[in-house]
Amino acid sequence: MNEHDEYPALGMMLRRAHGRAALAFAEELEPLGIENRLAGILLQLGHYGPQSQRQLMVRVGADKSAMVRSVDELEARGLAVRTPHPTDRRAHAVALTPAGEELLTGILGAAQRAEGRLLTCLDPAEQRQFGALLERFALAETLPCDLP
Amino acid sequence: MNEHDEYPALGMMLRRAHGRAALAFAEELEPLGIENRLAGILLQLGHYGPQSQRQLMVRVGADKSAMVRSVDELEARGLAVRTPHPTDRRAHAVALTPAGEELLTGILGAAQRAEGRLLTCLDPAEQRQFGALLERFALAETLPCDLP
DNA sequence: TATTGTTATACTCTATAACTATA
DNA sequence: TATAGTTATAGAGTATAACAATA
Numbered sequence: 001m002n003e004h005d006e007y008p009a010l011g012m013m014l015r016r017a018h019g020r021a022a023l024a025f026a027e028e029l030e031p032l033g034i035e036n037r038l039a040g041i042l043l044q045l046g047h048y049g050p051q052s053q054r055q056l057m058v059r060v061g062a063d064k065s066a067m068v069r070s071v072d073e074l075e076a077r078g079l080a081v082r083t084p085h086p087t088d089r090r091a092h093a094v095a096l097t098p099a100g101e102e103l104l105t106g107i108l109g110a111a112q113r114a115e116g117r118l119l120t121c122l123d124p125a126e127q128r129q130f131g132a133l134l135e136r137f138a139l140a141e142t143l144p145c146d147l148p
Numbered sequence: 149m150n151e152h153d154e155y156p157a158l159g160m161m162l163r164r165a166h167g168r169a170a171l172a173f174a175e176e177l178e179p180l181g182i183e184n185r186l187a188g189i190l191l192q193l194g195h196y197g198p199q200s201q202r203q204l205m206v207r208v209g210a211d212k213s214a215m216v217r218s219v220d221e222l223e224a225r226g227l228a229v230r231t232p233h234p235t236d237r238r239a240h241a242v243a244l245t246p247a248g249e250e251l252l253t254g255i256l257g258a259a260q261r262a263e264g265r266l267l268t269c270l271d272p273a274e275q276r277q278f279g280a281l282l283e284r285f286a287l288a289e290t291l292p293c294d295l296p
Numbered sequence: 297t298a299t300t301g302t303t304a305t306a307c308t309c310t311a312t313a314a315c316t317a318t319a
Numbered sequence: 320t321a322t323a324g325t326t327a328t329a330g331a332g333t334a335t336a337a338c339a340a341t342a
Contacts, residue, residue: 007195008259010266010279011169012188016209017286018162025159037332040160047155054300061164066333068302090300090341111156118158121288126281131158133270133278138165140269185309202323214310216325238318238323 024118028110032103037062038079039107041070042096045080046104050095052085079103172266176258180251186227187255189218190244193228194252198243200233227251 025036034042044059045051057067071094074080079100082092096104119127173184182190192207193199205215219242222228227248233239244252267275 007191008256008263009283010263011173011184011259012191012208013279013282013286014162014166014169017282018166019209020286020289021159021162036159043155043160052300060160061167062332063334064301065303065335085300088300088342092301108156111159115156115158118285118288121284122281129277130281130285131161133274133281134161134165135157136269137266137278138161138168140266141168200323210309211311212324213312213326233323236319236323238316240324 021114021118024114025111028114028117029107032106032110034103034107038070038074039111041074042079042100042104042107043111045094045096045100046108050083050093052088052091053094054091056094074100169262169266172262173259176262176265177255180254180258182251182255186218186222187259189222190227190248190252190255191259193242193244193248194256198231198241200236200239201242202239204242222248 022036025039029036029039032039040060041056044056048055048059053064053067053071056062056071057064060067062070071080071082071092074094075082078097080094080096083095085091085093119130122130170184173187177184177187180187188208189204192204196203196207201212201215201219204210204219205212208215210218219228219230219240222242223230226245228242228244230240231243233241267278270278
């Protein structure tokens with residue numbers, strides 16, 4: 001047993017890091033009655049505006065059928081609507097409803113609180129470094145699509 | 149909308165980063181016929197030696213019943229065995245078999261190749277920074293147990 | 297022919313609770 | 320009383336393929 005040797009740990013650390021973050025977000029979102037998965041979609045809609053399910057799917061990293069169910073749920077809760085896509089009649093433009101916009105402000109606050117809690121283990125300079133390196137790492141494979 | 153503003157992205161980036169890493173590891177492990185979940189346990193057994201299912205569970209971040217099933221699978225494949233725990237008759241000491249030891253060397257190689265591929269987007273100094281910050285972030289909540 | 301979205305299905309993971317045997 | 324492990328079960332998430340409408 002090599003108690004103090006290095007060993008491959010990148011995958012495990014990412015797994016733990018993601019689990020820790022998912023838990024913190026879920027805790028902050030819980031009073032709002034919304035789950036991480038749907039909140040992530042609302043954040044994308046708020047940031048990039050109305051967009052097709054395919055765009056949402058790529059940005060969020062889900063697959064087609066999962067996105068169908070998620071948008072179904074958002075519609076059922078009155079948080080988003082499928083409107084006709086302006087240029088492609090196959091596609092929908094998913095858009096926030098007023099209720100969705102309102103909830104989004106709460107989600108933004110919850111997300112910032114969660115990030116704040118998660119990052120207290122790093123000082124401000126380290127937080128910026130970590131965020132920058134993580135983003136480059138996460139997006140290293142170029143997105144399979146023409147998205148910003 | 150706010151195309152170039154910052155928005156809460158830590159959770160999504162961790163999700164994508166983990167997904168990207170899990171895929172790379174799975175690809176490297178595929179020729180060995182072993183999945184990420186079981187390979188992670190074998191790595192722990194190789195690094196820390198025989199240990200109880202509870203210790204494995206905490207280190208890997210799974211729960212009790214999931215660990216039972218994973219150890220069942222490792223035993224069924226002849227890669228690990230449950231032996232009597234030296235000091236606690238309730239517990240098992242899970243240990244690698246010779247076949248498990250042999251597979252482990254392959255897993256170590258596969259894991260290093262996966263890490264190498266994943267980290268090419270960062271230069272060597274950044275790789276060290278990222279690894280160090282990620283480890284602090286991932287382990288920020290103190291482990292619920294007396295583990296190294 | 298390829299793409300967007302939908303539906304159905306199955307599989308994996310996770311979470312939970314009840315149970316045993318030991319501590 | 321609490322802990323290590325087991326079992327069973329239900330739920331969430333994910334992956335897959337077949338299909339319709341449109342490009």
